[in-house]
Amino acid sequence: MRHIYRCPLRWADMDAYGHINNVVFLRYLEEARIDFLFRPDKEFKQGSVVARHEIDYKRQLVHRHAPVDIELWITQIRAASFTITYEVKDPDQVYVRASTVIVPFDFETQRPRRITADEREFLQEYTDDPKEPLKAKGEEEAVAV
Template identity: 85%
Template sequence: MRHTYRCPLRWADMDAYGHVNNVVFLRYLEEARIDFLFRPDKQFKQGSVVARHEIDYKRQLVHRHAPVDIELWVTEIRAASFTLAYEVKDGDQIYVRASTVIVPFDFEAQRPRRITEEEREFLREYTDDGAEKAAEEEAVAA
């Protein structure tokens, strides 16, 4: 299953050419991640930190008033980290594909921690093989 976040575009997001600036996509991914992890029904109560981002820019997103969809899903769950994948898109038109490695963190103790069983169950609900499918589709198109 995937989580979808409807991300509003802001006037300040554009660069001099009227496109959404590449750096702004990091903020979009952050907004989607917060919407996913910190919902009232499920959340990483002890916190988490980002260990790594990877972003592949596929096409320019021209600024407009309508929001853009960000689909997010889990691709890997380890003992003390997990990986999220994203697609920033409109329907079948993909602007960005990205991934983030997240490490659960105990801010009181100031150190990484293991994923709890409750968190693991939540993450499993959003495990999807969409990244593999997307890579296969790109290979066929090339």
């Protein structure tokens, strides 16, 4: 399953050529990520921090009044991090493909923490193939003997 965020384009997001500035896409990804992670029904209550961003710009997005869709899904879940993958797109074209590595963080102790079972279950719903559970690196699959 994929999470879809309808991102409004703001006049101030434009560069001198009328295109959405490349740096603004980081904010768009942040808005989509917050919309995904901090919902009333499911939430990373202890917080999280960004460890890495990768962005591939595919084509320019011209400012307009209609929002752009940001689809996001989970491509990797490890013991203490997970990767969100995004596409910023319209139905007929992709403007940006990106990924972000997120580390769950305990702000009281100021330390990274492991993903909880509830968080893992929530993230699993948004993986490429939710029928195939993603294992943390080094986790062994139980084999019935």
